[in-house]
Amino acid sequence: MTRPHGYARYRLDGCRCYVCGWAVAQYNDAREHAMRRGTWQPWTDAEPVRVHLRNLQSCGMGLRTVAAASNVDRKRLQAILSGRPERGTGPQEKVRPELAAAVLAVEPTLENLAPNTLISPLGTRRRAHALVAVGWPQHYLAARLGMTDSNYGAMLRRDHVLVRRALAVRAFYDELWNVDPTEHGATAAGIARARQRAATNGWAPVGAWDDDTIDDPEAFPDWTGKCGTPEGFWSHRYIKVPACQPCRDAFNADQRERGAQRNAS
Incomplete structure (x- = not known):
């Protein structure tokens, strides 16, 4: 290097x-x-760096990948983890602050993980379903990955997805989210079927997801711009979309609070 x-x-x-x-x-x-x-302070404790390296490895990042991302020689990372057996030394106890900062700054992003690493399919599934909800026929999306409709559907139903597949879906989501499907040969009937399929399955459209949270398991789609509030519940009725769970929860909590206020008065 x-x-x-x-x-x-x-x-x-x-x-x-x-x-x-x-x-x-x-x-x-x-x-x-x-x-x-x-x-x-020319030296700092190596233990936080060692813990971070192990966490990165558990996410599927090898030392060569971490070394490239941090610009730290792989042998130095190995010395922190297990020492230098050829020299008879154990794991390194101290490191330079600059090295610690460089390694601790490395995160297990999709770009840093090995292509065949298995990860949660949640973000991939949400992106694929959101495109169908705005009219993209699923067979077109499958073709973008060189997959058949059945294999593509099976991929989205599995408990894990390959990093390379997740990156590919994210790429065509970023490309297609605001593009008219008819510009790529989709027919009116195909678009209608895609939207109906999404409506039947309750798949949120592109506009309901925030790019910063679409991969977050705790995030929920904001169908109305007010989801998660009592007002969102009524907005669902206005746009003729069944109320999402956060809106139902907020509405029920609001009704209980109003009932308690009436009983107290």
Whole structure:
């Protein structure tokens, strides 16, 4: 792995270019100021880094992937986890704060996970169903993945989905969410059937989901712009869509509160 120009390349690779020299001068200056203030901390506990590395591994991220994402050499990560057996040393107890910050900043995003890692299908399922709800025939979406209708449907019903499939569905969702299906050859009858299928199954349309929370198991679709409130319950009736559970819960809670107020008066 080629290190970027800076302090590490100066010390470890012997580079004496202007950028590396400047980085060392800045480091030394900051070190001297910190030592005078009594705040110099060249090392930090490695245990939080070790725990984070294990968590990333449990999500399907290998050390090579973590090393590339953090720009930290894989052997240094291995030393934190299990030490250097060839040197007879155990897991590293201290690390540089900069290394700790770099590793702790790595998250198990879809882009960082291995393509065949199994993950929750929730976000994938919501995106696929939302496109059907706005008129995209499911067989068209299946074709985008090179799948048959039956295999595509089975994928959405499984308890897990491959990362590569999730990324592919997210990509065509981002591309198609505001595109008219007729522009891609969908017929009026096909669009009507897709919308009816979504309505029958209670699938929320694209506009009901927030991009930031569509993968969140705790999130719910906002059909009306007021879902989760008593007003949302009545808005469902106005748009002729059965009330969602959050709206029913809010409406029932409101009715109980009103009843309690009447009984108390």
